[in-house]
Amino acid sequence: MEEQNQNKSSRRDFLKKSSLAGIGLSATFLSSCINAQAKEEKVETGVLNEMSKKLMSRFNLRYPLFQAAPGGEALATAVANAGGMGAISLTWSEPNDAYEMVVRLKEATQGNFYCNYVLHLGTRSLDRALEAGCPAVQFSWGIPTTEMVRKIRSAGASLGIQVSSRQNTLMAMDHSPDFLICQGIEAGGHVQGTSYVADVLAEVVEAAGEVPVLVAGGISTGHDMRNVLNKGAAGVVMGTRFVATRESDAHEQYKMRLVEAGEKSTVYTICFNRGWNAMHRVLRNNTFNVWEAHGCPLEGSKPGENDVVATHPAHGPIMRYSPASPFPEMTGNIDDMAMYAGEGVSRVKEILSASELIERIWVEFENK
Ligand SMILES: Cc1cc2nc3c(=O)[nH]c(=O)nc-3n(C[C@H](O)[C@H](O)[C@H](O)COP(=O)(O)O)c2cc1C
Structure with missing residues (x-):
């Protein structure tokens, strides 16, 4: 009987010890998992940097994400209302059309949009766009004149300039821009520079000092966004990815070709x-x-x-x-x-609405 009790107690002890060991083991295992996850999260989770926050508060944005020039008015409205920065291309617009478009966009949004001009093709609608209260003007393909900048400033609008090297960043900085866009050779559309973003971003960010720099070229996902924010960019500009949305004013067949495209397309x-x-x-x-x-x-x-x-x-x-x-x-x-189409086209897998896309990009960026 005593032997039986001893056996029972030793079995209990064994079970107790082994279950404690088990707990110990699983606790160690769990904590190493948590540590690994934390380590992984530290590297992988998207974190907004100070420049992103500055950019977002300057333009009243929920995300450090700008639409590029193409896509049209409906897309610009949708992007702005989803918390990004909408854009309209006014290079080819008649002055009165530009005026009316700016008025409509101001009514339909919180004013978080900009008007793009390809500078070396002309700015014939700029005066009317400013009269309508265009909140921000962004130039690509050139550095604006002092007179243009004076007009923009006296109309109370912000100024953005697209750059592609340290040299033209320093030229742009003479006009005290509110933001710069660093366009890389991976971009869709007309390509101003001759370098990939990875090769030029650091020198542009350095030359830009306290001015936020956004990256344009090959950005399609939140992972792409995280990658450039980790390298000092304040935000991203997406052209091709927004062309392939429901609201964009591109031909449906063109949108389909974007979705079908691969890495070498x-x-x-x-x-x-x-x-x-x-x-x-x-x-x-x-x-x-x-x-x-x-x-x-x-x-x-x-x-x-x-x-x-x-x-x-x-x-x-x-x-x-x-x-x-x-x-x-x-x-x-x-x-x-x-x-x-930019090189990021291979990561465009479906046509979404602008707000679905922005939400998805944010989830991918945060990676939670
Ligand atoms: C269809 C299309 C039209 C574009 N039109 C203009 C334009 O009018 N003005 C401009 O500055 N850039 C224009 N771009 C270039 C974009 O501003 C931006 O630099 C480019 O789309 C970023 O690269 P991604 O397409 O890989 O996102 C255009 C791009 C595309 C795809």
Whole structure:
């Protein structure tokens, strides 16, 4: 009987000891997991830096995320109302159209949008946009004159300038901009610089001092955003990713081609240079392939250069090699047109609404 009790107690002891050991073991295991997770989170979780916070508070944003110039008014409204910075491209707008668009956007948003001008193509609607109360003007492809900056400042608008090197950052800094956009060669559309973001961002951030720098080029996800914020950027500018949204004013076929595109789908080229002879990044398509197969000839010897590839009901025929991008009202061979896309296009997997996209990017950025 005593032996039986001893056995029972030793079994109890054993069970007690082993369960304690088990707890100990699982506690050690658990705490090492938690530590690993914490370590991982420390590296992986997106954290806003001071410059991001400065940018967001300056423009009353919930996210350090700007739309790039393309996409149109409905997209700009949706981005702004989802807490990002909306954008409209006014380079080609009639002055009165620009005025009305700015008035509508001011009514529809909290004023968190900017007007983009490709400086070397002209700023004919700038005065009217400022009269309408345009809250921020952003220039690409050039440094504004002192007179332009004076006008912008006296209208009470903010100023943004796109840069691509230390040298033009220092030139931009002479105008005390409110923000800078560092565009890399991975960007979709016309590409101002000749360096990848990774090669130029540090020197631009350094030259910009206390001015927030946003990155444009190849940003499609919150992971992309986290990557550049960790390298000193205050925020991101997304062009291609926003073109592939429900609200964007791009042709549906163009949006589909963006979703289908893979890692090797874009080319950095001078191919679509009719009327604007500047480097750009587009989806590789039939027009590009045939031109390349002919040895990339200059204007005057380009294959099919007198072809009309599509038609716009108001603006008429669109010739092969035209820099015009596909808008919804166009008909014809949309696939042969210039379908601008950045290198981040391979991470564009579906057409979302702007607010769904922004929410998703934020979740990916935080990685929680
Ligand atoms: C369809 C399209 C049109 C663009 N139009 C303009 C423009 O009018 N003005 C401008 O400064 N940049 C323009 N860009 C370039 C964007 O401002 C931005 O630098 C670029 O989209 C960022 O790269 P991502 O497309 O990889 O996001 C355009 C880009 C695309 C894709």
